[in-house]
Amino acid sequence: SAVISQKPSRDICQRGTSLTIQCQVDSQVTMMFWYRQQPGQSLTLIATANQGSEATYESGFVIDKFPISRPNLTFSTLTVSNMSPEDSSIYLCSVGGVGFRGANVLTFGAGSRLTVL
Amino acid sequence: GIQVEQSPPDLILQEGANSTLRCNFSDSVNNLQWFHQNPWGQLINLFYIPSGTKQNGRLSATTVATERYSLLYISSSQTTDSGVYFCAVASGSEKLVFGKGTKLTVNP
Numbered sequence: 375s376a377v378i379s380q381k382p383s384r385d386i387c388q389r390g391t392s393l394t395i396q397c398q399v400d401s402q403v404t405m406m407f408w409y410r411q412q413p414g415q416s417l418t419l420i421a422t423a424n425q426g427s428e429a430t431y432e433s434g435f436v437i438d439k440f441p442i443s444r445p446n447l448t449f450s451t452l453t454v455s456n457m458s459p460e461d462s463s464i465y466l467c468s469v470g471g472v473g474f475r476g477a478n479v480l481t482f483g484a485g486s487r488l489t490v491l
Numbered sequence: 492g493i494q495v496e497q498s499p500p501d502l503i504l505q506e507g508a509n510s511t512l513r514c515n516f517s518d519s520v521n522n523l524q525w526f527h528q529n530p531w532g533q534l535i536n537l538f539y540i541p542s543g544t545k546q547n548g549r550l551s552a553t554t555v556a557t558e559r560y561s562l563l564y565i566s567s568s569q570t571t572d573s574g575v576y577f578c579a580v581a582s583g584s585e586k587l588v589f590g591k592g593t594k595l596t597v598n599p
Contacts, residue, residue: 375536407586411532416577417589432586464532480524480579480587482534 376401376469380483387490392455395486397467402447404470407480408440411464420465423450457490464488493518497578497590504568504597512563512593514578522581523554525563528592529574537563537576568597 377400387393397406406423420440421429429442443451454461464485470478494517504510516523525537538545542556549568554561565572575594579587 416591417534417579419586422586466534478522478581478587479536479539481536482526485532485534487532 375481378483384487394453407468409466495590514561520580526577
């Protein structure tokens with residue numbers, strides 16, 4: 375399976391600022407996914423990052439708040455904009471391998487733990 | 492959309508004990524994965540198991556697709572098994588839906 379490097383691993387941010395998280399994969403992948411995990415909660419998909427086109431956002435997430443770049447098949451960034459304490463979460467990058475009948479078998483990066491003061 | 496329920500929500504064991512974690516889902520699936528999230532937040536893919544049985548060391552998993560559930564077995568538990576275990580499912584090419592997880596604590 376793919377090896378995913380994510381940075382920063384953790385950061386403490388001030389309210390109103392923005393932070394960009396980077397995700398690097400050791401092989402070319404078609405789709406990359408960004409998830410959010412709020413404290414004590416499960417994972418929620420933010421968006422799917424597609425190379426060569428705009429990201430596809432899930433309900434409740436908008437491009438102005440979470441802009442995503444996907445310049446090539448091995449790299450993506452997620453920016454958390456104008457942060458508030460409610461944005462304190464672990465943000466995880468993942469990529470899919472091919473499973474049965476086109477299933478996306480996911481591998482995750484180590485995550486970026488953000489604390490907003 | 493598809494619903495995922497995991498049980499129990501919390502589990503406390505003594506080192507060396509065995510345990511069974513359950514994942515129920517509401518529709519047929521072609522993707523079911525078990526993950527372990529360690530205390531530092533890293534998610535490790537344990538099994539891709541839309542049906543059948545797989546084993547990897549002290550861990551094994553069984554999915555009975557016709558009855559819409561999956562079980563994760565942990566034998567001879569160790570303190571390093573502590574963390575949260577997530578089940579995630581999807582139908583067709585739909586996105587994975589995660590359960591709320593089972594928090595496992597293994598005491599020495």
